Amino acid sequence: MKAIVKPQKIVLVILAAGASSRMKSIKQLLPWKKTTLLGNAIQQGLLAKIDTVYVVLGANSEIIKPEIKNFNIEIIENESWELGMGKSIACAMDFINNSPTQFDGILIALADQPLLTASHYKELIAKFCKNNFGIVATQEHKIIGVPAIFSRKYFNQLATFNEDKGAKAVIKENMGDVLFVDADSMALDVDTMKNYKELYKKYGR
Template identity: 45%
Template sequence: MKTALLILAAGESKRMNGIKQLLPWKNTSLLGHAIAQALQAKASQVYVVLGANANTIAPTLAHCNIQIIENKNWKNGLGSSIAVGVQYIKETQEPYDAILITLADQPLIDAAYYNQLIAAYTEKKAKIIASQTNNKPCVPAMFDAQYFNQLSLLNQDQGAKEILVTAQKEVYRLPATANLIDLDTPSDYEQLFNNFGKE
């Protein structure tokens, strides 16, 4: 089975002091940590969607074995980043069975959790495997190839939620064993960094 792992890291993060993707986390940055975990997972290739501050962020990733995708329309929100990323992956013409979509600002997600999602896709025979937290489906989530076209047409800030809702009969919800908290404010980051982000 071939899985593409797509990390969304295109946002501007106005509420943060500085570029959120480059904030320190362990011995790297938030984005660097997300990439490191993704590369340890059982995915065939890791792709990263950049947008705001792409020219500053991209050089910090030169040593990583990833494919960078730039979303020039990042201001259109998360959905546009998914669409640009999935369209790019489709155009590579690699025979991927599924795409695992995740966010760069969920630093408590590790490779083991990505592998749980990948294993569930194989075992449950569901077309979508979504993380479940607070009784709601969310990302990280895996989408079967039959959803690639639909994903490539997203253009709203809701991301893939629309598909998770409309295709709920096809969704297997995996109770999250990882903490899926995402970092939206300086206080979020400071608290999580002090507890988990130091080397």
């Protein structure tokens, strides 16, 4: 007997508000294939046919916005981006909670995980729709994190973030309600210029 697949309306939120101070460059706009790191993240979300894609911008937003204007997305401005990732999540949740569209889940992703593809997003969504877990998170070498989908029951908790506290905190606090999807060594973050150059040379040309 086949599992019943519940129709779910998912919103993708790509966090891209940081200043990338360690990179000494605007990380979101570093080249990746025929676009940029941020452009690649957006492309993968759109290829996954996610209902709605939001991008949270903060530092350098006036420089970044023209570079992503041709994508079918909506930009959320985080004017308090200096407070960290948690504030970007709260900013996105405030926008979503005030939207006329009622979403069943929010898929939180980062702009600097260029090896993740639309297929991973699709797998997260499929697991979310077929199971009753409130969170479906990415697992990479026993490390749990984003991209991750959170059901509506976590929306209020995510909306209260006001510091550099990421979605991983909610995952750790609710491990009994988490289903894991392995990323097959693809959930690598671009944290330093050295790291970026190594990944770009191997995968990003």
